[in-house]
Amino acid sequence: MSDDKKTRCDIGQVIRCVVDENDLDGEQRRHLDECPVCREELRRLEGGLRRLEHTAAEYTPGPVRRPALPVEESAQPHRPAFGWRLAWGTAFSLALVMLIAVWALFRGGLSPESYQDVAREMAEDEMLLAEVIVLEENPLPDAYREISPEETSGIDEEIFDFIVPVEGWSTDQESGTKEV
Amino acid sequence: MGMAVMQGGGADLRDRPDQAAAVRRAVAGDREAFEELMNTYHRRIFAMVYSRITSRMDAEDITQEIFVRAFQGVRSLRDPELFKSWLYRIALNAVNDFLRKKRLRSIFTLFTRERDEGEVPDPIGGGPDYLERKEFWTRLKEFFSRLSPSEREVFRLRFLDGLCIREVAEVMEKNESTVKTHLYRAVEKFRRERDLSGLLKEEMS
């Protein structure tokens, strides 16, 4: 063991070596290589960490289920919510309503009340169809939609963090799917 | 000298061209490529989740969520080299979402006194080494309770999940020197830890 102040036994150097040995300078490395006390300390500490990793792995069961991916392809970055399906749906419902109107006319004309009924039904049909399309666009159950990146960010999440902070993680983390 | 052990828990995309290619294909929308990556990381992500919640069933569910979330977001991954860190960050967020909701539920049941009357299955499960396992996870939790949240997370990612410093920094979105500072303090506390060290198993060579 050297008497040089810079290379005296220092547990801080041993820990720094465990964290990242590249952070030690040449003198410190040499000391750790040559000093039996520090080498023993290093051996003990590294061994403990290795055994910790090993024990945790031993006491962790293997997964039973293989994750099931959604049937559709992986989502496009931002697929428009109302795309061509809505256009087709609207066209179809309009055609249907016109067909009914023509049929009613051929059967002897429509009273003003009937025209109103047709118009109301037409509006209802469109609303229903729009709902169906929205459901089609978001086929995941609520539980999954809750964890989607768009749903987990925003003010609600911040309030939630404030009320029920998570122990193991600083609350300043952003959404997991943040682009990197 | 130094931690030649535990270098990054295996595949680092920067050192694994085959995996990097799979990531690029997955980013381009190739489902098979994503499944390949899922096969590579499934067990590790499950273990990562399990070590934080020690409930097998919940870990299965959360792992499922993580891969669905990753599958749905992979196309927006701009730098394929960061796939692993990105996946671990999704995993960490999913675990924390789960823990937060669990805590909220427990607060709610405390107020409403609507505690489940039925039997609650032990999340750690049975088996011949049940007591040792239970003791280990309990002591580990106690040790972690003596660390700050950042020290705890950095220590877990580095020494339980086997990520390298750079990956830990990427997952936590902190710079490497901050990660090392937290890690230094956590290792210092680990060194003084006595309750846990007696429970650690020797590695078979």
Ligand SMILES: [Zn+2]
């Ligand atoms: Zn020394």
